[in-house]
Amino acid sequence: MSQDYAKGKGKASGGEDSSSNNPRRQASNRPQYVTVGSGSTSESAARLQALLDNDSGYGGSVAGDSFNGAPTWNPTLTEDRPTPSHSPMPRGMNDMVESDRRVQANAIHQLWYNSHRATLSRSIAKVMESLKSLQEFNATWPATYPSVQRAETAQPQRQDPRPGLVHTQSTAPGATSFPENRPGQLRRSQTYGAEPESSKSAEQRTTPEPRLVTPQIAQEFSILKLDLKLGALHQTELVHSLEKNSIASLLDGKISSSIKHLLSLRERIEDTSSKVLITGDLNAGKSTFCNALLRRKILPEDQQPCTSIFCEVLDAKENGGIEEVHAVHKDVHYDRHDESTYDVYTLLDLEKLVTSNEVYTQCKVYVKDVRAIDQSLLNNGVVDISIIDAPGLNLDTTKTTAVFARQEEIDVVVFVVSAANHFTMTAKEFIWAAAAEKAYIFIVVNGYDNIRDKERCQKMILEQVQGLSPRTFKESTELVHFVSSNAIPTAPMPPGGPGGNGSGSSSGGGGGDGDDGSDPKGKGKDKEKIQDFENLEQSLRRFVLEKRARSKLAPARTYLLNVLNDVQTLATVNQEVAQSELDRVTKELNDLEPLLEASQKAKAEVSDDIDKTIEATCKDIYDHTRSTLLQSISQAADEDLGVPYPGLLNVFQYADEIKEAMLSQISASVTSCEEHARTKTIEGVSAIKQLGLLHLGDEYTDLSFRSDVMFRRKRDVLARQVEIETEIWDFFDWSTLIQRQEKMAGTGMALTVATAVGGQMVGGWGWVDGALGAAKVVGNNNLRKLILPGVVVTAIAATYYILSQIPTSLPHRLSTKISTQLQAIDYVHANSDRISSSVRRVLRFPADNLRVGLQRSVEQLGTKREETKKIRTESDVARKYFSNLVNETGRIRNTVEAVDLEGPAPGVAGGYDP
Numbered sequence: 001m002s003q004d005y006a007k008g009k010g011k012a013s014g015g016e017d018s019s020s021n022n023p024r025r026q027a028s029n030r031p032q033y034v035t036v037g038s039g040s041t042s043e044s045a046a047r048l049q050a051l052l053d054n055d056s057g058y059g060g061s062v063a064g065d066s067f068n069g070a071p072t073w074n075p076t077l078t079e080d081r082p083t084p085s086h087s088p089m090p091r092g093m094n095d096m097v098e099s100d101r102r103v104q105a106n107a108i109h110q111l112w113y114n115s116h117r118a119t120l121s122r123s124i125a126k127v128m129e130s131l132k133s134l135q136e137f138n139a140t141w142p143a144t145y146p147s148v149q150r151a152e153t154a155q156p157q158r159q160d161p162r163p164g165l166v167h168t169q170s171t172a173p174g175a176t177s178f179p180e181n182r183p184g185q186l187r188r189s190q191t192y193g194a195e196p197e198s199s200k201s202a203e204q205r206t207t208p209e210p211r212l213v214t215p216q217i218a219q220e221f222s223i224l225k226l227d228l229k230l231g232a233l234h235q236t237e238l239v240h241s242l243e244k245n246s247i248a249s250l251l252d253g254k255i256s257s258s259i260k261h262l263l264s265l266r267e268r269i270e271d272t273s274s275k276v277l278i279t280g281d282l283n284a285g286k287s288t289f290c291n292a293l294l295r296r297k298i299l300p301e302d303q304q305p306c307t308s309i310f311c312e313v314l315d316a317k318e319n320g321g322i323e324e325v326h327a328v329h330k331d332v333h334y335d336r337h338d339e340s341t342y343d344v345y346t347l348l349d350l351e352k353l354v355t356s357n358e359v360y361t362q363c364k365v366y367v368k369d370v371r372a373i374d375q376s377l378l379n380n381g382v383v384d385i386s387i388i389d390a391p392g393l394n395l396d397t398t399k400t401t402a403v404f405a406r407q408e409e410i411d412v413v414v415f416v417v418s419a420a421n422h423f424t425m426t427a428k429e430f431i432w433a434a435a436a437e438k439a440y441i442f443i444v445v446n447g448y449d450n451i452r453d454k455e456r457c458q459k460m461i462l463e464q465v466q467g468l469s470p471r472t473f474k475e476s477t478e479l480v481h482f483v484s485s486n487a488i489p490t491a492p493m494p495p496g497g498p499g500g501n502g503s504g505s506s507s508g509g510g511g512g513d514g515d516d517g518s519d520p521k522g523k524g525k526d527k528e529k530i531q532d533f534e535n536l537e538q539s540l541r542r543f544v545l546e547k548r549a550r551s552k553l554a555p556a557r558t559y560l561l562n563v564l565n566d567v568q569t570l571a572t573v574n575q576e577v578a579q580s581e582l583d584r585v586t587k588e589l590n591d592l593e594p595l596l597e598a599s600q601k602a603k604a605e606v607s608d609d610i611d612k613t614i615e616a617t618c619k620d621i622y623d624h625t626r627s628t629l630l631q632s633i634s635q636a637a638d639e640d641l642g643v644p645y646p647g648l649l650n651v652f653q654y655a656d657e658i659k660e661a662m663l664s665q666i667s668a669s670v671t672s673c674e675e676h677a678r679t680k681t682i683e684g685v686s687a688i689k690q691l692g693l694l695h696l697g698d699e700y701t702d703l704s705f706r707s708d709v710m711f712r713r714k715r716d717v718l719a720r721q722v723e724i725e726t727e728i729w730d731f732f733d734w735s736t737l738i739q740r741q742e743k744m745a746g747t748g749m750a751l752t753v754a755t756a757v758g759g760q761m762v763g764g765w766g767w768v769d770g771a772l773g774a775a776k777v778v779g780n781n782n783l784r785k786l787i788l789p790g791v792v793v794t795a796i797a798a799t800y801y802i803l804s805q806i807p808t809s810l811p812h813r814l815s816t817k818i819s820t821q822l823q824a825i826d827y828v829h830a831n832s833d834r835i836s837s838s839v840r841r842v843l844r845f846p847a848d849n850l851r852v853g854l855q856r857s858v859e860q861l862g863t864k865r866e867e868t869k870k871i872r873t874e875s876d877v878a879r880k881y882f883s884n885l886v887n888e889t890g891r892i893r894n895t896v897e898a899v900d901l902e903g904p905a906p907g908v909a910g911g912y913d914p
């Protein structure tokens with residue numbers, strides 16, 4: 001496997017100067033590079049390079065569809081086969097092999113990188129698809145947000161002795177931080193956009209929980225955690241207090257921002273370029289160091305602070321091979337293809353540009369790097385690297401802040417510190433903050449030539465590094481370099497520009513000891529400085545390429561795992577919710593069906609029953625009224641009317657009173673019939689209510705029924721309409737008379753005659769003629785003598801008798817007349833009909849009400865059944881959807897987890913201590 005820097009046992013490349021006065025160099029154990037095949041043929045390097053050139057990073061030879069199986073990266077490709085130490089080679093040959101090996105290592109690393117990048121990129125696409133589908137589903141079936149129980153866990157207090165620097169991590173929109181105590185393999189729920197690694201102390205550091213977010217929610221959710229910061233309610237209460245739809249819409253917003261963040265992550269991992277930020281204290285030699293890296297004097301160097309804007313040095317190939325400076329306008333997003341975003345200058349103008357910071361804040365410097373791809377940082381054959389020369393940290397606060405702000409797009413931070421000044425306070429603050437983000441900082445201790453007691457200097461600097469970034473200190477052989485940048489020979493600027501330290505690539509450094517070129521000892525010293533610098537360069541190349549993979553891919557991996565965890569949790573919860581909803585509505589439907597059936601049956605039956613009951617009641621009332629009234633009318637004369645006979649003189653008044661009494665009696669009968677009907681109506685209403693309660697239960701709405709308002713109309717109004725004239729003959733009850741006479745048959749002819757005559761008399765005066773006719777028969781004189789007194793007596797007797805019978809006969813006579821009259825106006829039927837109709841009318845109200853209630857009940861049950869069926873279908877769909885989502889996210893998660901960025905990366909170098 002690749003060598004671990006800390007345990008590097010490889011032989012130092014080009015290690016001919018074992019007599020170096022650099023104690024670090026003596027101790028330096030260079031890592032052995034990865035070799036493929038024999039590790040010595042340029043053919044294999046060329047083959048690998050060709051493979052790499054053809055590899056788009058999204059398929060082809062290396063990136064198969066890792067969703068259908070294991071990732072296609074073949075680890076045997078990267079197997080280390082160190083060159084046996086017993087294979088000595090001639091020096092020239094050695095250089096060739098070394099160069100070849102670097103190319104191969106780079107190519108292998110790039111293949112590894114592309115493979116992971118392709119897997120992550122595809123996973124991002126899959127997750128975005130899943131999120132979009134979740135978003136759509138959430139709109140139709142509002143997802144349930146899991147509720148949690150509050151756990152009163154004490155929040156660990158931050159124990160950070162460091163100064164309060166602004167933590168410049170880049171997080172996804174809306175993401176919140178929380179302690180790293182999540183279950184499973186996930187490391188952080190935090191959504192770092194730039195650099196997932198953080199120093200151990202940063203990892204232990206806890207960020208206070210946002211208000212109303214319980215530790216459980218924090219653990220369960222990271223990306224899709226709803227940030228509910230409303231009022232004084234607890235998160236749990238808040239989630240419950242919000243409507244389901246409100247939660248769903250909050251979730252929708254979270255999903256949208258997550259999709260947005262995934263897009264930017266994809267953009268970032270597909271961006272092939274990598275940025276190296278060179279920063280440090282004022283005048284630490286940053287520009288000089290950059291120039292040394294480029295082997296050209298591009299950036300202005302000065303004894304006094306001069307760099308006031310960010311200078312990003314890029315390979316001129318990215319600008320069509322043209323060397324020029326693009327000074328970017330303030331507050332404008334640079335676009336090389338849009339000249340309105342920048343002004344073009346020549347390299348010679350840089351001096352002017354970097355010192356005047358009024359118009360521009362940054363410039364892009366396109367330069368040709370003519371060095372070989374195994375030596376050049378810019379032109380390394382693997383990745384587009386740009387070097388950013390930043391203004392000195394302590395120039396002013398604004399600039400310092402700007403440096404922090406730029407860290408998101410920075411893959412590697414190179415910190416230049418003056419060997420003479422060590423770390424200033426500002427430098428320490430910067431490294432503390434940066435170490436939290438980047439874990440490893442590449443430290444260049446510059447101006448080492450100025451130091452006499454080099455050993456002491458190294459010791460002191462390394463002690464400081466240990467305090468500032470323990471992980472960097474652990475890898476200090478690779479990450480901390482003591483150099484003299486001004487000793488590196490640099491090519492001059494194009495004609496007219498400031499001269500370089502040498503006249504060509506081969507010339508010696510200008511500022512170092514022995515720069516006159518005549519002193520062999522000095523030459524030796526320069527060589528050492530150059531060697532130290534070259535060692536630095538190789539370390540930096542490895543570091544940049546290594547860090548690039550981690551800094552670019554790890555945030556995507558971490559974010560993917562976090563969001564997948566969230567979606568899976570959400571999907572699992574909702575799958576359960578959908579299942580229980582399905583169970584519930586299925587049971588509800590099973591209960592509902594028989595209810596509906598019974599309700600429909602009840603509706604039909606009860607309706608018939610009510611009709612029959614009403615009709616039976618009405619008929620009963622009609623019959624009762626009719627018989628009662630008929631009886632009352634027919635027996636009116638037989639009742640004790642309570643009218644005293646006032647004598648013959650007031651006989652007419654007597655007749656009137658009897659009439660009135662009879663009619664009153666009939667009226668009273670009507671009233672009693674109405675009373676009876678009322679009682680029956682009350683019974684009927686009560687029976688209907690019982691039916692309603694029986695079939696509708698609480699749903700039955702009772703109507704208030706006031707029986708006293710029934711039959712309010714004047715009851716005897718019809719009776720009063722009866723107009724009966726009293727006639728003289730009403731006082732004579734002939735039928736009674738006749739009956740009496742028959743009984744008295746033996747009393748004599750005279751009486752019979754008298755009766756007969758009297759009867760005739762009743763009809764008119766014709767009886768006189770009859771008497772005279774009889775006289776003729778009997779004889780004239782005798783008969784006259786006999787008959788006349790008899791007639792008189794008889795008449796008197798008859799008259800007396802008739803008059804004495806008035807109190808008995810008159811009521812009968814009047815009763816008959818009244819009966820006849822009432823019959824004529826159909827009094828009995830009219831009243832019976834009136835009373836029974838009134839009852840029918842009254843009973844219809846509760847009956848109709850009950851019918852409506854039953855109909856409504858049937859309709860309600862029907863509607864409920866339809867709704868329940870709908871919910872059942874929706875729940876079933878949701879259950880299947882979330883079940884699929886659980887499986888799908890699980891598959892993607894396995895794929896993402898298989899992207900191993902923690903282990904040693906093949907090719908370039910061994911992995912840093914993860």
Ligand SMILES: Nc1nc2c(ncn2[C@@H]2O[C@H](COP(=O)(O)OP(=O)(O)OP(=O)(O)O)[C@@H](O)[C@H]2O)c(=O)[nH]1
Nearest residue numbers: 283284285286287288302305306307392447484485
């Ligand atoms: N002796 C010595 N001098 C150096 C070394 N590196 C840089 N210098 C000198 O230090 C001075 C400042 O160098 P610069 O590269 O301008 O420093 P800087 O950090 O870019 O400065 P600002 O960007 O203005 O903060 C120059 O005069 C350089 O010649 C070195 O390794 N040894």
